Amino acid sequence: MGKFGGASVILALVYIISSVTFIVGLKMLSHPAKARNGNLIAAAGMTLAIIGTIFLYKDENGNALHNYGWIFSGIMIGAIIGTLAAKKVQMTAMPEMVSMFNGMGGACAALISIVEFNHFTEVFTKSGWSEVPWQLTVNMTGHLLTMYAGALIGGVSFAGSMIAWGKLNGKIKDYSFKGQHILNLAMFVLALVLIIYLLFQLDPANYRLFYLIPVLSLAYGVLFVLPIGGADMPVVISLLNSFTGVAAACGGFLYNNKVMLTGGILVGAAGTLLTILMCKAMNRSLKNVLIGNFGGNHITASQNKTGGNYKEISVSDAAVAMAYARKVMIVPGYGLAVAQAQHACHELEKLLEEKSVEVKYAIHPVAGRMPGHMNVLLAEADVNYENLLEMDQANDEFKTTDVVLILGANDVVNPAAKTDPSSPIYGMPVLEVEESKMVIVNKRSMKPGYAGIENELFFHPKTSMLFGDAKTVLQQLIAEVKML
Amino acid sequence: MLNWISENQQIIYIVILMIFLGIEVIGHVPSVLHTPLMSGANAIHGVVIIGAIIVTGKAESNNYVALILGFLAVILGTLNVVGGFVVTNRMLEMFKGKKASSNSSKGGEKK
Numbered sequence: 001m002g003k004f005g006g007a008s009v010i011l012a013l014v015y016i017i018s019s020v021t022f023i024v025g026l027k028m029l030s031h032p033a034k035a036r037n038g039n040l041i042a043a044a045g046m047t048l049a050i051i052g053t054i055f056l057y058k059d060e061n062g063n064a065l066h067n068y069g070w071i072f073s074g075i076m077i078g079a080i081i082g083t084l085a086a087k088k089v090q091m092t093a094m095p096e097m098v099s100m101f102n103g104m105g106g107a108c109a110a111l112i113s114i115v116e117f118n119h120f121t122e123v124f125t126k127s128g129w130s131e132v133p134w135q136l137t138v139n140m141t142g143h144l145l146t147m148y149a150g151a152l153i154g155g156v157s158f159a160g161s162m163i164a165w166g167k168l169n170g171k172i173k174d175y176s177f178k179g180q181h182i183l184n185l186a187m188f189v190l191a192l193v194l195i196i197y198l199l200f201q202l203d204p205a206n207y208r209l210f211y212l213i214p215v216l217s218l219a220y221g222v223l224f225v226l227p228i229g230g231a232d233m234p235v236v237i238s239l240l241n242s243f244t245g246v247a248a249a250c251g252g253f254l255y256n257n258k259v260m261l262t263g264g265i266l267v268g269a270a271g272t273l274l275t276i277l278m279c280k281a282m283n284r285s286l287k288n289v290l291i292g293n294f295g296g297n298h299i300t301a302s303q304n305k306t307g308g309n310y311k312e313i314s315v316s317d318a319a320v321a322m323a324y325a326r327k328v329m330i331v332p333g334y335g336l337a338v339a340q341a342q343h344a345c346h347e348l349e350k351l352l353e354e355k356s357v358e359v360k361y362a363i364h365p366v367a368g369r370m371p372g373h374m375n376v377l378l379a380e381a382d383v384n385y386e387n388l389l390e391m392d393q394a395n396d397e398f399k400t401t402d403v404v405l406i407l408g409a410n411d412v413v414n415p416a417a418k419t420d421p422s423s424p425i426y427g428m429p430v431l432e433v434e435e436s437k438m439v440i441v442n443k444r445s446m447k448p449g450y451a452g453i454e455n456e457l458f459f460h461p462k463t464s465m466l467f468g469d470a471k472t473v474l475q476q477l478i479a480e481v482k483m484l
Numbered sequence: 485m486l487n488w489i490s491e492n493q494q495i496i497y498i499v500i501l502m503i504f505l506g507i508e509v510i511g512h513v514p515s516v517l518h519t520p521l522m523s524g525a526n527a528i529h530g531v532v533i534i535g536a537i538i539v540t541g542k543a544e545s546n547n548y549v550a551l552i553l554g555f556l557a558v559i560l561g562t563l564n565v566v567g568g569f570v571v572t573n574r575m576l577e578m579f580k581g582k583k584a585s586s587n588s589s590k591g592g593e594k595k
Contacts, residue, residue, distance in 0.1 A: 022528050023505060029524045029572075030513040036576040039524050043569040046530065050565075053534045057541065065541025070555045074540070078562025085563075086570035091578075097571055098523045105532050105564035111557035112535045115543070115550050142488060238522055244529045249499075251535030258498065263531035265499050269506025270525055274518065365518075372518035379578040 007056045007064075014052035015259040021045025022263050026270065032385070049259050050075075091380050092337040095373060096168040099161045099237045102244050106157025109247035110214055113150035116254060120147070121207050141199060143254065148195045148213055150250035155214045157243040159221025164237050167225070176227030184223050191216045232289050234366060235278045239286075242271025278366065284428070310446070313464035315473065318405075318440050319480030325402035327358040329394065331431055332374050333367055335408010335443060339470035342381035345407065348474055349383065351481050360387050362394030362404075362431050364412035391429060398435040406433065406441045407470045414455045425453060439463045442473050520575045527568025533561030 021041050028038025057065050065071070082101075089097045120143075166172035194212060228236055249264025251257065279286050313321075322328050336345060349359045361383065367374045375388060389397065398404065406413055409431075416423040417430045433439050439462050446458070446465075457463055466473055489496065513521055540554030 018531075022531075023509065026506075026509045026521075026525065026528065029521045030510065030517060032514065032517060035517060035520060035524075036573065039520075039527075039569060039572045039576055042524065042528055043573075046528070046565055046569070049531065049534060050537065053537050054541070057538060059538075059542055063542075065538065067541055067543060067545060067551060067554075070551055071537055071540050071558055074536075074555045074558030075562050078559040079566045081559075082563040082566035082568075083570055086567045086574065089571070091575075094519065094523075094571065094575065097567070098519075098526050101564050101567040101571070102526050102529075104560040104567070105526070105529050108536050108557045108561040108564060109532045111553050111560070112532070112539050115539045115553045115557070118550060119543075142492070241522060241526050241529070244532070245525070248529045248532035248535070251532055253495065255535060255538055256495070257534060257538075260531045260534050261495065261498050262502055263528050265502035266506045266509075267525045267529040269503040270510040271506075271522075273507045273510050274522060274525075278518075372520065375517075376519050376575050376578065 008058055011052050011056035011058075012258075014048055014056070015257070018045040018049035018052075018259045019262040021048075022259075022266060026266065090340070091342075091377055092340060093169065094376065095234070095237065095368075096165045099165040099168065099240070102237065102241050103158045103161030103165065105244040106154045106161060106240070106247055108154070109244065109251055110151050110154030110158060110217070112251050112254070113147045113154065114211075114214060117147050117151070117210055120144075125204065144199055144202065145195075146250045146253040148198065148210070150247050150254065151210075151213045152191055152195065152217045153243050153250065154247040155217025156221040156224065157240050157247055159218040160225045160236065160240045160243075161221075163222055163225040164233055164240065168233055172226075174227060174229060180223060180227055184220065187216055187220045187223070191220065228289065232284075235275055235286075235289050238271055238275040238278055242268045242275060245269075245271055310458050310463070310465050313440060313466050315466065315476045316480050318464070318466055319477050319484065321438060321440070322352060322403050322405065322477070323355050323357065323481050323484050325357055327360070327397075327401045327403075328352060329360050329362050329389075329398065329401045329404045329433075329436065331362045331364075331367075331404060331406040331409050331413060331433060332378065333407060333409025333412065335470045337368050337373065337377055337408070339408065339472075341407065341469075341471035341474050342377045342383075344471050344474035344478065346378070346381040346383050348478050348481065349387075351478060355481070355484075360389050360394070360397065362389050362391070362398075362433075364391055364409070364431055367409060367412055391431060395432050395435075398432055401436040402438065404433045404436045404439045406439065407474075408442060408444075410443070410455055411453060413457055414453060415457055415460075416453065416455070423453060433457070434460055434462060437462070440466050442466045442468065442470055444469060520572055523568060523572040523575060527565060527572055530561060530565030530568055533558065533565050536561040 022045055025038045025042025025045065028034040028041065054065065054068070054071060086097065163172060167174070191213060194209060194216070198206070198210060225236055245264045245267030247264070249261050249268060252259075252261030252264055276286060279289060330345065330349070332345065336342060352359050361378060363374050368377070378388060379385070411425055413431050413433045414423075414425060415430065415434055417425045417428045420426060434457060439457070439460065441458060441463055443465065445467065458465060510521065536554060536557035540551065540558055543550035543554055
C-alpha cells in the first residue's frame with residue numbers, strides 16, 4: 001500500500017476504522033439501550049469511508065479519482081431523496097421502505113459490475129484479446145467471477161426487493177402459474193451455466209452474452225418473489241438483505257477493498273442467520289419458503305371448509321368485559337398497523353390500568369409484516385417496553401387472563417397450527433389465546449388473513465367478534481370505558 | 485486454484501472471520517430489535533456506494549455510458565446508505581426516553 005504515498009496509508013487506516021464501526025454498530029444495535037448510538041456510530045464510519053474514498057483513493061497505477069462533479073451531484077441527489085423518503089414514511093410502512101432501500105443497494109452493485117465489465121472488455125479490445133493486460137493482483141478468473149456474481153446477485157436482490165415492496169404496500173398481488181418453479185430453476189441454472197461459460201471462454205465474439213446475466217437475474221428476482229405469500233415476506237426481505245450484502249462484498253473483491261468486504265460479508269452472514277431464525281419462528285424450512293408454495297396451492301384447499309357460526313359482541317359489552325377483568329392481554333396484528341391504531345391502543349391500555357386492570361401485550365415473533373414490527377409501532381405510542389410479552393411468556397399467562405383482545409391479528413392466533421396437519425401453517429408456534437376465559441377478535445370482516453387461511457378460532461365458543469376498523473373500534477371502546 | 489488461495493489469503497481470512505462475526509453479533513438479539521437491526525444491517529451494506537464512487541471516479545471523462553451508469557449507481561448507493569440510517573434512527577428514536585417524556589412524542593401522530 002505504501003508505494004503510492006501517505007494518502008493510501010491514511011485511506012487504509014480510514015477503512016480499518018470504518019470496518020470497526022460497522023462491527024461495533026451492529027453489536028450495539030442488538031442492545032435496546034445502546035441501539036441508537038450503534039446506528040449513529042455505523043453511520044459515522046460510513047461517512048468517513050465515503051469521504052476517505054473520494055479524496056484519498058488511488059487506483060492500481062496510483063491515479064486519483066476524478067469526475068467529482070458526477071460523484072458529488074449523485075451523492076447530493078441520493079442523500080436528499082433518501083432523507084426525505086425516510087423521514088416521511090409512516091411507521092407502518094417501514095418494512096416496505098427497508099425493502100426499497102435494500103433494492104437500491106442491489107441495483108447499485110449490479111451497475112458497478114456492468115460498468116466494470118464494459119471497462120474490462122474495452123481494455124481487452126484496445127490491446128488485443130490474445131494478451132492479458134489486466135494488471136490487478138487478483139487473477140483474471142477471480143476478477144471476472146466477482147463481476148458476474150455482483151451482477152447476478154445484485155440484480156436478483158433489486159428485482160426481488162421491488163416486488164416485495166409492491167406486495168407489502170398492496171400494489172402487487174400474489175401470482176403464480178403452473179411450472180413456475182421449473183422455470184425459476186431453469187433460469188437459475190441457465191445463469192450459472194452462462195457464468196461458467198463466460199468465465200473460461202470469454203472472447204470478442206461472445207462477451208456481449210454477459211448482458212444476459214443482469215437480464216436473467218432481474219427476471220429471476222421477479223418470478224422468485226411473485227408467488228411467495230405475504231406471510232413469508234419478512235423472511236424474503238431478510239434474505240434479499242443478505243443477498244445485497246454479498247453483492248456488496250463482490251465489489252470488495254473486485255477492488256480489493258477491505259471495507260466493502262467486511263461490511264458486505266458481515267451483513268450477508270448476519271442477514272442469513274436472521275433469515276433462518278425467522279423461518280424457525282414460523283417452523284418452516286428455508287427451502288420451503290424459497291420454492292414458495294405457501295400462498296397459491298393451499299388457499300383453495302382451506303377455503304372449502306367455511307366454518308360454522310360466529311357470534312358478535314357490541315362495543316359496550318366488550319368495554320364492560322375488559323373494564324371489569326383482572327387481566328387483559330392485547331394481541332396486536334397487522335390490522336392495528338394499517339389502521340394506525342397504536343396510539344388509541346395505548347390510550348385504552350392506560351384507561352384500563354387506571355381501573356386497576358392489568359394490561360399486557362402478547363407479541364408474536366412474526367406479528368405484523370416483519371419481526372419486531374409491532375414492538376416498533378407500540379414503542380412509537382410510548383407503550384412500556386416491559387408490558388410487551390414475547391410468545392412463550394404470553395402463552396404461560398393466557399391461562400390466568402380474563403379477556404384477550406385481538407386487534408387485526410389472524411394467522412398468529414390460528415389454533416389450526418397446532419391441530420390441523422393439513423393446514424399450511426401447521427407446526428408454526430402460535431399464541432394460545434383460547435386458553436383464556438374470553439377472546440374478543442377485532443377484524444374488519446370475516447375475510448381470511450394474509451396467508452389466506454380460514455381461522456377456526458373465530459368460531460370458537462369463547463370467541464366474540466367485534467367488527468370494524470381497529471382505530472375506530474378502539475376509540476369507541478375508549479369512550480365506553482370512560483363512561484363506566 | 486491453490487495459487488489463487490495463496491494470492492488472496494488476506495481476503496479469504498477476512499471473509500471467514502466476518503461470517504463468524506456476523507453470526508455471533510446477531511445471535512443474541514432480542515426479537516424486539518429485529519426490525520431495527522435488519523434496517524441497520526441494510527444501511528451497512530450500503531458500503532457498496534464506495535464501489536460506485538470508485539467506478540465513477542475512474543471512468544474516462546468522455547465515456548458517457550460509464551459516467552451515467554456510475555452516476556446512477558452513486559445515487560442508488562447513497563439512497564441505500566442515507567435512507568437506511570435515517571429510517572433506523574427514526575425507529576430507534578421511539579425506544580428511548582419513554583419515561584422522561586411520555587406525552588411529548590413528536591412526529592408520532594401524523595395522520
